Amino acid sequence: MKNKKIIVLAGGYSNEREVSLNTGKEVFKVLKKNYNAIIIDPKRDIISRIRKFKPDIVFNALHGRYGEDGYIQAILEKEKIKYTHSGVLSSSIAIDKNLSKKIFIKNKILTPRSLKININKNLRKKNLLNRVHKYLKFPVVLKPLNEGSSVGVYITQKKNFFLNLSRLKGYNEILIEKYIPGREIQAAIMGNKKLGAIELIPKRKFYDYKAKYNKSAKTKHIMPANISKKNYSFVNNIAYNAHKLLKCRGVTRSDFRFYKNKFYLLELNTQPGMTSLSLVPEIAKFNNIEFSDLINWLINDASLNK
Helix, strand or coil, rough: CCCCCEEECCCCCCHHHHHHHHHHHHHHHHCCCEEEEEEECCCCCCCHHHHHHHEEEEEEECCCCCCEEEEEEEHHCCCEEECCCCCCHHHHHHHHHHHHHHHHHCCCCCCCCCCEEEECCCCCCCHHHHHHHHHHHCCEEECCCCCCCCCEEEEECCHHHHHHHHHHCCCCCEEEEEECCCEEEEEEEEEEEEEEEEEEEEECCCCHHHHHHHHHHHCCEEEECCCCCHHHHHHHHHHHHHHCCCCCEEEEEEEEEECCEEEEEEEECCCCCCCCHHHHHHHHHHCCHHHHHHHHHHHHEECCCC
């Protein structure tokens, strides 16, 4: 296998750059043992660098925009290089929280009600506030349409709605979502296998960026999630159905809120992290799938025309 050439793409331009670099580092440790592997941080000359190395497979360790939204996938499709995880269309749909919600709703998967707005248009504050109050009720969650890792997410009441909205001026489209209290449950899918569901108990206000990636946040992980067998099976089935609905490949992680015995699907992640604190490797390990086995499985699952 040393003759097989693999590029690990890590870093990139998104707000999740540091997480991606950590994912890439962990993945590279595994791949360098069995393959001729290198890490590339995508820059302007990414295509020429890929062509120069002539990889058999690209392991996509990028997170967020340009890595998780179909952009890099389209480049690799054009170059006819096999790559890991989901394809162009699945990636672009999954990262668009509004579009994926529409698909979930159409297929009777429960998800919080939401409104999409263009933040840079001249919004009439009173009209917007009335609309949000009438359709969603406060508190609400403000989030960019196409970010991951809880980047730019604010739980907000009526009194600080416009203050938090102003913090998202750098984005064009914003999703305003009904806040669902309750428990954080996340479920992972690996190909056709339901890996399982984990419960997270953050010490912070919610499972935000720091709670996900900083050990000092001391988020408690409960694997398997402490819910009934019936609910455990149910949430795994929802994650599996969402994975298949969006025609995803490789591994995905679906994020839920569990409230009043109902699961609300918040979003589906097509490029879940592979760091020391990441959930998919933890869930996989509970199923006796070691990290190296997970990475090698993803390499074997790499393909084109997804």
